Amino acid sequence: MPQARTNKAAEPNGDAGKPVDRRVQRTREGLHHALFDLILEKRYDKITVQDIIDRANVGRSTFYAHFLDKEDLLENLLRQLGEQLHDETVRTTPPADDHIVHSLTFFVHAHANRDFYRAMLSGGGGDLLLDTGRKHFTEALRQHLDQRVEEGAVLKIPTPVVAQYLAGAMMSVLTWWLAQDMPYPPEEIDDMYQALALPSIEALT
Amino acid sequence: MPQARTNKAAEPNGDAGKPVDRRVQRTREGLHHALFDLILEKRYDKITVQDIIDRANVGRSTFYAHFLDKEDLLENLLRQLGEQLHDETVRTTPPADDHIVHSLTFFVHAHANRDFYRAMLSGGGGDLLLDTGRKHFTEALRQHLDQRVEEGAVLKIPTPVVAQYLAGAMMSVLTWWLAQDMPYPPEEIDDMYQALALPSIEALT
DNA sequence: TTCCTGTCGAACACTTTGTTCGGTTTTGTG
DNA sequence: CACAAAACCGAACAAAGTGTTCGACAGGAA
Numbered sequence: 001m002p003q004a005r006t007n008k009a010a011e012p013n014g015d016a017g018k019p020v021d022r023r024v025q026r027t028r029e030g031l032h033h034a035l036f037d038l039i040l041e042k043r044y045d046k047i048t049v050q051d052i053i054d055r056a057n058v059g060r061s062t063f064y065a066h067f068l069d070k071e072d073l074l075e076n077l078l079r080q081l082g083e084q085l086h087d088e089t090v091r092t093t094p095p096a097d098d099h100i101v102h103s104l105t106f107f108v109h110a111h112a113n114r115d116f117y118r119a120m121l122s123g124g125g126g127d128l129l130l131d132t133g134r135k136h137f138t139e140a141l142r143q144h145l146d147q148r149v150e151e152g153a154v155l156k157i158p159t160p161v162v163a164q165y166l167a168g169a170m171m172s173v174l175t176w177w178l179a180q181d182m183p184y185p186p187e188e189i190d191d192m193y194q195a196l197a198l199p200s201i202e203a204l205t
Numbered sequence: 206m207p208q209a210r211t212n213k214a215a216e217p218n219g220d221a222g223k224p225v226d227r228r229v230q231r232t233r234e235g236l237h238h239a240l241f242d243l244i245l246e247k248r249y250d251k252i253t254v255q256d257i258i259d260r261a262n263v264g265r266s267t268f269y270a271h272f273l274d275k276e277d278l279l280e281n282l283l284r285q286l287g288e289q290l291h292d293e294t295v296r297t298t299p300p301a302d303d304h305i306v307h308s309l310t311f312f313v314h315a316h317a318n319r320d321f322y323r324a325m326l327s328g329g330g331g332d333l334l335l336d337t338g339r340k341h342f343t344e345a346l347r348q349h350l351d352q353r354v355e356e357g358a359v360l361k362i363p364t365p366v367v368a369q370y371l372a373g374a375m376m377s378v379l380t381w382w383l384a385q386d387m388p389y390p391p392e393e394i395d396d397m398y399q400a401l402a403l404p405s406i407e408a409l410t
Numbered sequence: 411t412t413c414c415t416g417t418c419g420a421a422c423a424c425t426t427t428g429t430t431c432g433g434t435t436t437t438g439t440g
Numbered sequence: 441c442a443c444a445a446a447a448c449c450g451a452a453c454a455a456a457g458t459g460t461t462c463g464a465c466a467g468g469a470a
Contacts, residue, residue, distance in 0.1 A: 023416055023467065048457065059418040064459065127332055134377070157397045164381040165374045165401050172339070172373015173366065192362045196370050199404035228436065228447055253426065264449040269428060 028066060030056040032077050035070075040115055044074070045124030074125060078132050085109045086136070100201060101140050103170060103193055106133070107186035110174055118178050130171050137167040155204045162204065166197055233271060235261040237282050240275075245320055249279070250329030279330060283337050290314045291341070305406060306345050308375060308398055311338070312391040315379055323383050335376050342372040360409045367409065371402055 034056035038047050049070055053063050067073045089105045110117050120129045141163040149155060155162070170193060177189050184192075239261035243252050254275055258268050272278045294310045315322050325334045346368040354360060360367070375398060382394050389397075 019469095021416070021468070027417080049459090050457075061419075061460080061462090062417055065416080069459085124332075127329075157400060160381070161378060161394075161397050162401065165378050165398070168377015168380075169370045169374035172377070173370050175373075176365070176369040189366075192366050193370070195362060195408070196367065196405045199408040200401045203400070203404040224438090226437065226447070232448080254428090255426075266429080266431090266450075267448055270447080274428085 024066075027056070027058055027062060030058055031063065031066065031073060032080065034058075035073055035077055036116065039119045039123065039125075043123040044120065071128070074128060078128060081113075082132055082136060099194055100166075100197060101137070101144055103137075103197075104186065104190040106137070106170065106174060107177070107190045107193075110178060111182065111186045114178065114182065121175055121178060126175075130175070133174075134167045134171050137170055138163045141166055153205050157204060162201075166200070169193070169197065229271075232261070232263055232267060235263055236268065236271065236278055237285065239263075240278055240282055241321065244324045244328065244330075248328040249325065276333070279333060283333060286318070287337055287341060304399055305371075305402060306342070306349055308342075308402075309391065309395040311342070311375065311379060312382070312395045312398075315383060316387060316391045319383065319387065326380055326383060331380075335380070338379075339372045339376050342375055343368045346371055358410050362409060367406075371405070374398070374402065 031052060034052050035047070038051055038055060047070065049060070049063060052070070052073070053060055067076065085105065088109065089102050092105060093102050117129070120126060142159055145155070145159040145162060149159070173189065173193050177184070182189075236257060239257045240252070243256055243260060252275065254265070254268060257275070257278070258265055272281065290310065293314065294307050297310060298307050322334070325331060347364055350360070350364040350367060354364070378394065378398055382389070387394075
């Protein structure tokens with residue numbers, strides 16, 4: 001078996017440059033694709049392992065040789081999408097920025113993958129997606145805020161609270177925006193978010 | 206059967222004052238209690254219908270005569286807790302208030318029922334609880350904002366967006382606070398929330 | 411080629427779900 | 441009290457899904 005009973009994707013993976021058997025790559029990608037496609041077709045929580053392996057044309061035992069269960073596979077898939085988004089952010093965002101944080105990238109990414117996001121959020125697997133997103137965002141925010149503190153600013157409110165507050169607000173607006181079929185373009189909804197967020201931050205010092 | 210295949214609790218229930226059979230009341234309460242207790246003991250998503258009816262000492266068929274499934278029961282339970290909270294809010298909150306909205310009551314309620322909240326949020330059923338909470342909060346906010354608009358204020362940002370933003374931030378902070386074992390008393394965390402929320406609102410006009 | 415490692419797929423034991431139905435008990439009411 | 445209606449019991453069931461095992465096989469690396 002590729003790797004038996006552990007969520008190996010969770011491991012830091014020391015890299016070590018092992019090229020990874022092609023067969024492994026294929027089945028992984030196949031399963032990722034299968035799940036992704038299926039999510040666009042039916043509620044996530046109604047998707048069964050059988051559905052996935054049928055679609056991916058993969059043996060049952062093979063599935064369990066790679067992932068612990070359906071959710072493990074989803075986590076993996078989300079991690080991948082997350083990295084994709086992260087790269088995009090780095091590439092797109094210019095070094096200096098008058099915004100607090102790259103929130104626009106989130107909206108753009110969500111807009112680009114709107115079908116997936118929506119299916120995810122209304123299909124019962126929303127927790128994971130939102131948690132992942134919130135973590136990314138919180139982390140970025142905390143960095144930004146800590147930097148300010150180092151520059152001598154004194155904040156009235158602990159940074160974790162602020163980060164959590166803003167990240168939660170972000171995900172909430174994002175969710176709503178998607179659920180309403182995106183009544184505004186990404187730039188516009190982001191402007192609103194920024195308009196709401198900035199006053200709070202300025203009032204902090 | 207009491208009522209066959211519909212989530213009757215979802216019905217507006219025109220009341221009509223039918224006293225409701227004692228047996229029905231008992232089994233309902235029993236099931237509510239059972240689920241509540243079980244949630245304090247094990248992850249919600251690991252709880253089975255069998256667990257519930259064993260604990261409540263109720264026949265299998267009886268369960269399905271009252272609720273569609275485990276989730277339906279949970280929704281019911283949450284609705285009840287929600288009403289409890291609502292009553293508390295009405296009773297506690299003085300008519301005039303310098304705060305935007307009764308956010309403190311949320312924190313107090315969460316603090317009082319901290320075990321349940323925490324178990325819920327980390328047990329896989331968090332979606333429902335947060336959704337319910339967010340809806341309550343959003344609704345209250347929207348009323349508040351609409352009132353302002355009627356008084357002649359012009360808002361730069363549509364009220365639904367603002368309500369969603371603030372409600373999401375609220376639930377996020379609440380979640381974090383609970384996950385961290387409530388490092389501050391309810392009043393203090395609420396002050397922080399208000400301190401973050403008020404500037405946004407004032408910047409709206 | 412030669413090994414090694416993944417993959418196949420059928421079979422299996424197990425858990426959970428939701429329904430059915432005849433028989434029993436409890437309520438509300440006259 | 442008595443009696444009909446309503447609710448409950450519980451065993452049995454079909455159906456679906458889960459996760460594991462194992463011998464046979466095939467594709468890839470060296």
